[in-house]
């Protein structure tokens with residue numbers, strides 16, 4: 035186990051991290067910086083990870099010497115590059131999370147929402163560092179079994195959504211529908227308007243529930259996830275469906291123009307994935323979406339959808355529990371409207387880059 039990683043990430047093999055998340059789930063891995071191949075001086079000088087990159091370069095050089103014939107040499111290089119790419123991705127995620135926590139986490143909070151996936155593990159790591167004098171009086175609201183375990187393993191208190199709602203009580207006069215002070219979570223893709231695709235880990239129903247109940251959602255990701263428009267490098271919209279209705283929903287998605295929607299399977303025997311809510315997931319590919327501000331260009335017959343329109347249309351299919359498009363309003367916008375509408379979009383996104391910098395949006 036790599037002690038520098040949070041337990042949830044460190045206990046997964048490099049193969050799981052690169053294949054299961056980055057490759058199987060459709061994201062191109064970071065390209066290795068040019069310095070690793072060419073020794074480009076300028077690129078190296080600009081890098082915040084100069085020492086790390088130099089070591090990687092040395093490893094590559096040494097491997098080349100040791101395995102001078104083609105196949106073993108190529109395999110050795112690939113293994114090193116894959117493991118170094120993983121390191122860069124993990125440092126990018128960690129940088130984004132540490133910055134997001136430093137900017138938004140506050141010792142006055144009572145309830146903090148914690149999302150699912152590999153990135154948010156670094157949020158929990160950063161929060162746990164505040165120590166029990168700060169975190170001991172807080173409760174952390176998970177979005178599934180994975181995030182429940184993550185919170186527990188960090189020594190923080192878990193409060194599931196139903197218990198949170200019982201604890202805060204129901205006051206018909208109250209206008210505060212967002213008891214959770216802040217919600218941190220990752221995303222599979224984030225567009226220029228902060229609309230997101232989520233559900234690559236099959237958790238988007240509980241993530242939407244926690245986001246609806248949160249005053250603000252802050253998104254954390256590595257820079258592969260930042261795109262102008264959704265479905266640019268991520269391939270599909272995750273849709274959670276009733277198992278008995280799955281084939282019906284799949285046909286309706288085909289009718290809507292989705293190319294080859296697939297019921298998600300996992301493991302070597304291709305067993306259908308079961309969500310924390312005992313449902314199935316359909317991964318539905320669509321052409322790259324528009325922004326919501328481009329609604330005038332919408333033309334579903336030609337496959338041109340805004341995130342809001344596609345979300346509403348898929349959500350309307352009988353048998354669908356929830357759609358992995360997080361668009362529309364954010365928490366503060368909903369609070370101002372004082373209405374029952376959904377506010378699930380992030381207020382801000384943090385993207386870590388392979389050179390250790392953090393870009394923000396919002």
Ligand SMILES: O=C[C@H](O)[C@H](O)[C@H](O)COP(=O)(O)O
Pocket residue numbers: 055149150151152153154219220221222231232233234235236237238241
């Ligand atoms: O269902 C999973 C969630 O929406 C995750 O937040 C999303 O898939 C991002 O996961 P990761 O941080 O592992 O890329």
